[in-house]
């Protein structure tokens with residue numbers, strides 16, 4: 001897996017948000033993007049995951065330019081290649097934990113029972129498998145979100161502020177889990193955060209400023 005974001009530009013109305021942001025991610029990298037609230041991190045993640053399109057620039061994943069794909073093609077590509085974890089977790093409230101985790105597997109037309117059981121164990125959420133999202137703690141919700149994101153064994157995991165709603169203990173758990181997933185599954189992880197509690201994650205560090213990404 002190799003992801004290249006090249007000279008990404010995006011504006012909303014008259015407001016430029018991204019002004020030539022570029023990033024290179026190799027297989028197995030953990031990349032951390034920091035930067036103050038409202039600077040454009042979410043906008044950038046949405047573009048590199050193919051949820052949104054840039055005004056200018058390219059996103060190349062394994063020699064395919066996803067900005068040239070149709071919306072359908074991008075959705076399919078995302079389902080198999082990219083796992084997403086959002087700040088708001090985006091679990092489906094009417095579905096149980098098992099059903100939430102099974103969803104991407106079903107969408108991909110895969111057998112799901114065995115894989116869901118593996119994930120429940122891996123993320124230590126077996127005890128809540130029949131619960132619904134509103135019945136979960138923040139830490140449990142985030143682990144369910146991670147289980148769902150990695151269900152299809154994507155090569156890239158994109159996490160937007162994954163710890164912002166969590167207390168210190170759960171934050172440490174999530175940081176350890178991301179580290180473990182990166183090592184054991186050789187998954188590249190791209191995290192946007194302004195949470196200082198994530199500082200001890202060993203990562204390639206970037207910060208966003210004035211619409212661009214800088215190392216450091």
Ligand SMILES: Nc1ncnc2c1ncn2[C@@H]1O[C@H](COP(=O)(O)OP(=O)(O)OP(=O)(O)O)[C@@H](O)[C@H]1O
Nearest residue numbers: 012017035036037038039040041042043044161194
């Ligand atoms: N759909 C949209 N329409 C108009 N403006 C938008 C839209 N999405 C984002 N913005 C604006 O673009 C800027 C960048 O937003 P973005 O969410 O990417 O920042 P961020 O760095 O992820 O912030 P945070 O850390 O608070 O999540 C903000 O000023 C925001 O108000």
